[in-house]
Amino acid sequence: MSVERVNPPGLSPPAGFSHAVVATGSRLVFLAGQTALDADGEVVGDALPEQFARALTNLLAALRAAGGTPADLARVTVYTTDVAAYRTHARALGRIWRELAGRDYPAMAVVGVVRLWDEQALVELDGFALLP
Secondary structure, X not given: XXXXXXXXXXXXXXXXXXXXXXXXXXXXXXXXXXXXEOOOOOEOOOOHHHHHHHHHHHHHHHHHHOOOOHHHEEEEEEEEOOHHHHHHOHHHHHHHHHHHHOOOOOEEEEEEOOOOOOOOOOEEEEEEEEEO
16 A cells, blocks of 8 residues: 655645545545544543544544554544634644644545534544555
8 A cells, every 4th residue: 555645835835634645555444423422422521622532533443443544544524513613722633633643644624514413522523544
């Protein structure tokens, strides 16, 4: 498998994401949306950074169960009920990402939504990965 992160000089420098990811491999893993649910199905954490950490932990657990690693992520979409809060906490969220997933950033987008399936959820992450 190979993954090439492409960040053209004509685009704004990426911070915490890659503009494009070119991946070749043999297994494509689609990752369902993950919120800050614990093993009992309860949303944990009142603040966005806490929920982001749990949602990312859940996403990575699903990826690992499928045989992948954070470096295999090609695309992640972040859905949040409060884009302004997401921007306010961007540095903290970046630290959480690096601690849990490293610095091999996938192509990413942040999308503001009215609400998520779990009413208490502030953030949800989904994506896909390409495994060797």
